[in-house]
Amino acid sequence: MAVGPDNRPELASVSGVRLGTAAAGFKDPDREDLLLVALAPGSRTAAVFTRNRLRAAPVLVAEENLATAAPRALLVNSGNANAATGQPGMEVARESCRLVAEALEVDADTVLPFSTGVIGEPLPLEPFDGALPVCVSRLREEPEAWWAAVEAIGTTDTRLKGASRTLEVAGTPVHITGIAKGSGMIHPNMATMLAFVAMDAPVADEPLRVMLETAVAESFNRISVDGDTSTNDALTLSATGQAAMAPVDSVTDPRYNELAEAVTGVCRDLALAIVRDGEGATKLLTIRVSGAAADAEAEAVADRIARSPLVKTAAYASDPNWGRLLAAAGAGAPEDLDWSRVTLHLGEVCVVRGGVRADDYTEAAGQAAMAPEEVTVHLDLGRGRGSALRWTCDFSHEYVTINAEYRT
Amino acid sequence: MAVGPDNRPELASVSGVRLGTAAAGFKDPDREDLLLVALAPGSRTAAVFTRNRLRAAPVLVAEENLATAAPRALLVNSGNANAATGQPGMEVARESCRLVAEALEVDADTVLPFSTGVIGEPLPLEPFDGALPVCVSRLREEPEAWWAAVEAIGTTDTRLKGASRTLEVAGTPVHITGIAKGSGMIHPNMATMLAFVAMDAPVADEPLRVMLETAVAESFNRISVDGDTSTNDALTLSATGQAAMAPVDSVTDPRYNELAEAVTGVCRDLALAIVRDGEGATKLLTIRVSGAAADAEAEAVADRIARSPLVKTAAYASDPNWGRLLAAAGAGAPEDLDWSRVTLHLGEVCVVRGGVRADDYTEAAGQAAMAPEEVTVHLDLGRGRGSALRWTCDFSHEYVTINAEYRT
Known part of the structure; x- marks a missing residue:
């Protein structure tokens, strides 16, 4: 794939x-x-x-x-x-x-x-x-x-x-x-x-x-x-x-x-x-993190999102599983992050505003945003001008097949 | 599973x-x-x-x-x-x-x-x-x-x-x-x-x-x-x-x-x-790292091995893919590690000695070592008394299924 x-x-x-x-x-x-x-x-x-x-x-x-x-x-x-x-x-x-x-x-x-x-x-x-x-x-x-x-x-x-x-x-x-x-x-x-x-x-x-x-x-x-x-x-x-x-x-x-x-x-x-061409890839994810105190802070957060197997398997299913995105971000986020200033978009759809699910967010809108082959995830930390960008792909059954059966 | x-x-x-x-x-x-x-x-x-x-x-x-x-x-x-x-x-x-x-x-x-x-x-x-x-x-x-x-x-x-x-x-x-x-x-x-x-x-x-x-x-x-x-x-x-x-x-x-x-x-x-009971687990891997200069050094190496999707998918296939194990270790290893002192065992089988494939190692022996449901990987860095232990499981098709289809 x-x-x-x-x-x-x-x-x-x-x-x-x-x-x-x-x-x-x-x-x-x-x-x-x-x-x-x-x-x-x-x-x-x-x-x-x-x-x-x-x-x-x-x-x-x-x-x-x-x-x-x-x-x-x-x-x-x-x-x-x-x-x-x-x-x-x-x-x-x-x-x-x-x-x-x-x-x-x-x-x-x-x-x-x-x-x-x-x-x-x-x-x-x-x-x-x-x-x-x-x-x-x-x-x-x-x-x-x-x-x-x-x-x-x-x-x-x-x-x-x-x-x-x-x-x-x-x-x-x-x-x-x-x-x-x-x-x-x-x-x-x-x-x-x-x-x-x-x-x-x-x-x-x-x-x-x-x-x-x-x-x-x-x-x-x-x-x-x-x-x-x-x-x-x-x-x-x-x-x-x-x-x-x-x-x-x-x-x-x-x-x-x-x-x-x-x-x-x-x-x-x-x-x-x-x-x-990532092994087994069916989706290209662009991870943008902005509003960090410094670029390095944004990099740490973007890294955790881009590497998370839970984020990647959810992407494989086109699942707008924003809880996994926030939790992955939380693993790399600074200790003093004020979550009430955090915003998350999937494509053009605002999913999280003020750290909680946006009032006007619907699951249907989230699913539509995750449906394309190429999806942008944009997390804004709301505390500065630092930013980072990552490109990654999803984690599919095919990934496991390729890597498990590679030498057999 | x-x-x-x-x-x-x-x-x-x-x-x-x-x-x-x-x-x-x-x-x-x-x-x-x-x-x-x-x-x-x-x-x-x-x-x-x-x-x-x-x-x-x-x-x-x-x-x-x-x-x-x-x-x-x-x-x-x-x-x-x-x-x-x-x-x-x-x-x-x-x-x-x-x-x-x-x-x-x-x-x-x-x-x-x-x-x-x-x-x-x-x-x-x-x-x-x-x-x-x-x-x-x-x-x-x-x-x-x-x-x-x-x-x-x-x-x-x-x-x-x-x-x-x-x-x-x-x-x-x-x-x-x-x-x-x-x-x-x-x-x-x-x-x-x-x-x-x-x-x-x-x-x-x-x-x-x-x-x-x-x-x-x-x-x-x-x-x-x-x-x-x-x-x-x-x-x-x-x-x-x-x-x-x-x-x-x-x-x-x-x-x-x-x-x-x-x-x-x-x-x-x-x-x-x-x-x-890890999601989709079919194998329990015990990762032992010894011979490090300090425990923290061993922890860093064990961490990389335990988290590597390439190690985990190989384990799923019972594949003695020791190259992936060494490469994952290399991602967390100290800069001045002398690889010519490194030893790797899969179960009782010595796979790597002096940083290269052991003379008496055979693929058949490696496959036999990886076959059981519970496998111990033991990497010795040959430079001190620091050690670390990790338990992890493999990455299977079922893992992707569970996490991709979880909300659908």
Whole structure:
């Protein structure tokens, strides 16, 4: 299941980014499961990784390499997460980078490895050896290469996730394209979240880092499928510098905001695509919390609502079960919250006013508000200007089926 | 569904505790749904309440009254939680105490009100008025009265939950009996957790409070069904002082430990009964985390494991999905954890040694370990003496059915 139509937007080529895929046979011999992304000389790349303390070998190696050199290649395999694999896993991650380095004639520390798939299974090196030449021979910039890349990094995804923006920045066309995999915020065994975004505009390291962090805060850090966090999550943002413009060297550059907004847009599209494809999802819930004393206060409340199994199962049934919403909010709310100032809306319908059921609320109105595939829940705490936003999906029978029967 | 046989242990009368029930018609007219517990003069009572910030009116009134007088009566209704009901809800909670006070000829602030059921629905006062005389006329000490009380406080429970201990303390027989309701740690709409424990031994306020807190830490605070917290949770521990012994005035009294252990035993029985009756539960999981630098560190890790939907759905399928267990642990683990010292057992089977899959581990052995209805997961962090224990249940299709179709 998934929420909404299976939109597959047009993807734009990003000058300086070439992508090649191959079937290496990590899990299923007939499936493309290896992706090589080559970045033009002069490219800059920023990245964020999972905060889970069990960090997969590729995450550790990618961080290590990022700290020493500007990346020239990204290497992504699906089917095996190379997590909880100890020192042998580290060696395979490093060796796979060396194989790419030889093939592309770049330094090994300019290659970043990424893996997704089953945890704890040793990742063999041989498949890289055999399939990398195929990836290299197929490297190309065309939009189709991006879609092939999405297919290669996917695991349990039922939808392919890509997004683009093309804009003019001070008269120069800029292309931004991103791809992602994941059908839950986290699926430690088979569907950890990976996303790769690139643009041809030249952006220096520091503004690129800020741009990525802003985009993540407003996209991937706002989504939750099951509240778990993974061993392999990673997101990169590359700027190839191939667009004909002077480099954006600082966040105060007047062109920075235009680029940052477009990058955030691409990330938001990808993040929403992940929630829409959430395991077993039949509904997309947008949780807005406003009127908090500070943003952090609103985040804590929104988090509890977005993670609550009781809220999510009620959403599955299109049940306007506002008692569960308030109780979930109460688990994250500040101690001194004055509930008599709290307002709750389901879509346009005011359900709670002054902390109690609104006089004009009817169950029928609540049911109508919960009926659509996409529902907004808006809780106002009535005490300040802090706010937060979360996107999540419902908890269905299908979710249990997928996760219970996954290995059986 | 529920885990294990439907054991209904024998309950002991507690001298000084009389219980009476009636059908007040809060939700279903044909069901006993009101419980009055009368405590003998001289009784002492300690209590703990939900930490959710959305506190139901009876919780607020009970706390208020506890602070001013030694309770002489507990009044419990099911079918309506009197939560998110504003000032009118507070007035009904207070008025219901006044009605009890008149009937029993005690002060109104010696009555503690408790409610469980649907949130946000105004709680009417009239049903108390009509049904309280019936409760009073039926007040009695017999074990059957305790079982009738369990039935009256239950909502979606599929098992009745009661436990007793009888022991000799310095030559005097002491009786401890407790009852509980709840089929999830928390069910904000219809099954918030309530428990009432009483003993005839005389214990002063301060040691009674410590006894309760210790017992809660080793019982109710160790269970989780769905990670939500409720608006109405409450647990009381009363000591009627009817047993023929001098009062236990301090925790250093040599009799204190015997009593405390028995009270903890009763609370543990009740807490385990709640997890076994967890909504849709087919498996009871005991999560042990050891080898942490401190207990708090172990608690954080155990919490993440016990709450993980991915762990719980895998358990439902009897799937030895140890990658999910490690990843859930990683979400709560300390940053400097040395994974190469981590060991994981499923039952007696060593699955992970030195942070990677144990050499002698086989999938067949893992499946055999996960097959029983009751499974112990033991994670050792290999860095200290801190430990923690959690009991939880699995996440089944039935869980989704119960919570999605609850109001439809």
